[in-house]
Amino acid sequence: MIYNYFFNLTGSEIASAFICCILPLVYVLTYVLYAVYGERKVSAFMQDRIGPNRCGYRGLLQTVADLLKMLQKEDIVPRNADKPFWVMAPIIVFTGCFTAFACIPFSSAFVGSAFSLGILIVMAASSISAVGLLMAGWSSNNKYSLIGSLRSVAQIVSYEIPTFLVVLVMIIILGTLDLTVISEKQTAYFWNWMILGGPGLSWQKFVYIPFMVSSFIIIYISTLAEVNRTPFDIPEAEAELVAGYHTEYTGMKFGMFFLSEYGNMFAVSAIVSILFFGGYQSPFGYLGNSLNLPWLVPIEQLVWFSIKCIFFVFVQMWLRWTLPRLRVDQLMATCWKYLIPIAFVNLIIIGLITVL
C-alpha cells in the first residue's frame, strides 16, 4: 500500500521502490540508536547504578556521540590479515541481518516485499551472517578470533534446527508461509493470537495451547542462541577470548558488527511476535475503526508491532544481565539433547491434532 502511495506521488517505479527500501533502514537504524542506549540504562538499573545521563537530556544522545567517535577512529588492519575477507566480513554480516527485514510486515500497509515464501527468506537471510562471522575470524590471523568464530558458526548452525522445527509447527497449523497472511489470520483481539491457540473456536484451539507455549519457549531460546546473546555468548566471551571474532576490528567496521547484533535481535523478536503474538495486530481493537478514521489503523499497527518487538528485545537484555554463560559443550548439549527432541515431539503431536 505504501508502495502504491509513493507511486501515485512520484509516478516512477524506481523512486517508489527505493523509498520503500529506505524506510525499514531508517526504522532499524533509529531502533539501534535507542536499543544501545536502552541496554545501557536497563543494565545500569539492574546493577544499582545510573547509566549514561550526561549527553543530551538524560543521556538520550549518548549513542549519537558514540557513533561520531567510532566514525573518526583509525582503521587498523593487522599486517597478516586476509585483506578481501577482512573488508567483506562486516558487510556480509550486516547484509544478512538487513535482508531479513525485506519480508517482515511492519503494518498492514507496509511490507518490503510481499513474497509468498516470506518466512523462508527470513531464516535463510539470517544464516548468511554465519558466513560473515567465519570470514571475520579467519581473516584476523589470530588464534583466539578463529576459535571464537568456529564456536559461533557451530552454535548458529545447530540452533537453526529447533528454530525451524517450531516454524514448521506454525506452518502446519496456519497452512501458509507468507508472513502478512499469518499476521492477518490473528486479527481481532488477543484471544485469536497463536499463543492462545489461534483464530476460530474449536476443540483444537484449546488443545494447542500447552504446545504453543512450549514452542514459544523453544523458539525464544534458540533465537537467543542464534543472535549470540548471553547465556549463549561464548563467541564473544570476554573472559576467555577477549572479544572473539571481532577482537581485531576497529572503528566503523566494529560499528557494523555491533549494528548487526542489535538488528538481529530485532529481527528474531519480530519473527517471534509475528508467529505467536499476532504481529502488528492490536489486542483490543483499533481506535481508527471506532473513530471512523481508516488511515489511522496502519499507524496504530506500526505502534503495536514496535511495542511487541521492543518488549522481546527488553527480555533478551534482561536475561543477558542476569544469567551466567554456558560452556561450549553444555551449549551444544542443550541444543541436541534437549531442544531438538522436545521440538520433534511437539511437531508430531501438533501434526496429529491438526489432521484429526
Add this chain to the structure above:
Amino acid sequence: MKTEEIFQNLKDKFGDSVIELNTSMIEPYILVNPLEVDKISLYLRDNELLQFNNLMVLSGVDDANGKKNADDIIEGGTLSVYYHLESTILNHIVVLKVSTPRENPEVASVEPIWKSSDWHEREAYDMFGIIFLNHPDLRRILMPYDWEGGYPLRKDYKSPEFYQGMKVNY
C-alpha cells in the same frame, strides 16, 4: 612432640647426617647434612610418630659469614636453607636447617616428597643460586628467564648496568 624428642628420634635413625640441635635462636632448629635432607624428609613425612605432611615454607638465606674481599664480594661462608614442617594430623612443628658452602651450594631437593617445595626451591635458586639436585625443572621463577646479572638476594649483589639494552638502574 617437642623438638628435642624429634631430634633424638632423627639422631637415632640417621646418626651423623643430623648434625646438631640449636635452641638459642628464639625458635629451635635442627641442623642436618644438605645432601641427606631428602632421606630425612621422607622419614619425617612417613613415620607414624612424626607424620609431617605439610611443608609450610622453604627459605634460602645468605648467612654473610664469609670475608669481604677488595671488590666487596663475600668469599667463603655459607648459604642456608630453612625448612618449616608441620603435621596437620599430630599438630606439631619442626624446623630444619641446612648449610652449604657459598662457592658450591648444592642441596638435595625435597620436591618428590612435598610438591609445594617445587616453586619454593626455584625461588631459592633464583634469588641465591642454590642448586637443588634432582629438581625436575630448576630455572628462574621471579626474575626473567635469561637474567645474567647474578642472584639478587645475596648480600654482595650488584645490579648489572644493562639488561637486553635497557638501563637497569635509572
Add this chain to the structure above:
Amino acid sequence: MAVKTEEMVLNMGPHHPSTHGVLRLELNIEGELIMKVTPHIGYLHRCFEKHAEAMTYPQVVPYTDRMDYLAAMGNEFGYAVAVEKLLGIEVPERVNYIRVIMAELQRIASHLVAIGTYAVDIGAFTPLLFCFRDREMILSLFEMTCGARMLYNYIWVGGVSHDLHPDFIRKTQEFIPYFRPKIKELNDLLTGNQIFIERTANVGILPAETAINYGISGPSLRGSGLKWDIRKNDPYANYNKFDFDIPVGKGLMGTLGDSWDRYYVRVLEMEESCKIIEQALASIPEGDVTSAIPKRVKPPVGQLYSRIENPRGELGYFIISNGTTSPFRVKVKGPSFVNLEVLNELCKGHLIADVIAILGSIDIVLGEVDR
C-alpha cells in the same frame, strides 16, 4: 583412518581480562582439551624482600600492604604479630580487638572481590556490581579510621597508628545488619543458579591429600573438606575469645573439593566474619592503643616463623634478626604463590573455559605471588 591431531600451544598472555593480574598461562591443548598448563610469573616482582633488608622494622609496614593489595590489613597484621613475637612484647587488649575487627572487615571485602570477579569470569556481570557496592561501605569505614581506602599503613609493630574514630563502632554496627540480607541476595542470584552450578560443579576437583602435599591453605583447602584454620588451630591475637565456626566444603552440588565448594566456603566465611565483628564490637575495652609501640625496634638475634589466616590462605613471615634495627632476612610465604602451583594438576582433562573457572576459584592476587 584416524585423523592426525597436533598439540597446540595457546598463550593466555600477561594482558588478559580474566587472569586477575599479570599472569601468563601457557596452555598445551588438543582441540579444546587441556594437556598441560604452565604458569609463568614474575611480571609484578617488586623486590619486597630486598627492600626489607634495607629499612628498619617499622618502615617495612607500608611495603607489606602492597603485596596482597586486596587484603592489606591482613598483611600488616601478620608482620606486626611476627615482629612482636620476636621482641617478646604484649599489646594492650584494645589493640587486639581493633586488629581483629579490621582483619575481619578486610576478609569480607576481599571475599566480595573474589566472588564478584569469579562471577564475571563465568559470565554473570551483575553480581560484580552488587559485591562492589557493599565493599564501598567497608572501604569508607576504613577511610574513616586511617584515611586510606586500600593500602593503610595502620597496624604498626606494637599497636595501631590511630585510635578508632568516635563514629566507627556505631557505623560498623549499622553495616552488619545491612550486609546480612545482601549475602542472601547473592545466594539467590548466583549460588543457586543452575548455569553457574553447571559451570563450576565437578570442575577442578582437589582431593584433601593432594591439597596438603601441595601446601594449599585457606578456603581452597577447606573446600576439600579439611577443617584447618590458623585462627582455631594456632590462634594469634585474641581469636580464642570469639565463638565462630569454620565452614568446610561438603560436596553439596557435585564432588567434594570442586570449584563450587571453594566458592561456597567463601560465601559462608563472610557470614562467620559478621559474627566475629559483632562479638568484638560488643565487648571492646577502653585503652591506649599507642602505649606499647616501642621507640626503637631492636630484636635479639634469632629467627622466627609466624603465620596468620589471610583471606586467601596462610600468610607466613619468616624473619631473621641479627640484633640490629633492620631485619637480616624477611621471607614471606604468600598463600597465592603456593596455591598457584596446583593449577596444572587441577586443569588436566578439562576445557579451556574451565581453566578460567578453576583459576577464579583458587583466588590469587598477583601482588602476593610475585611480591
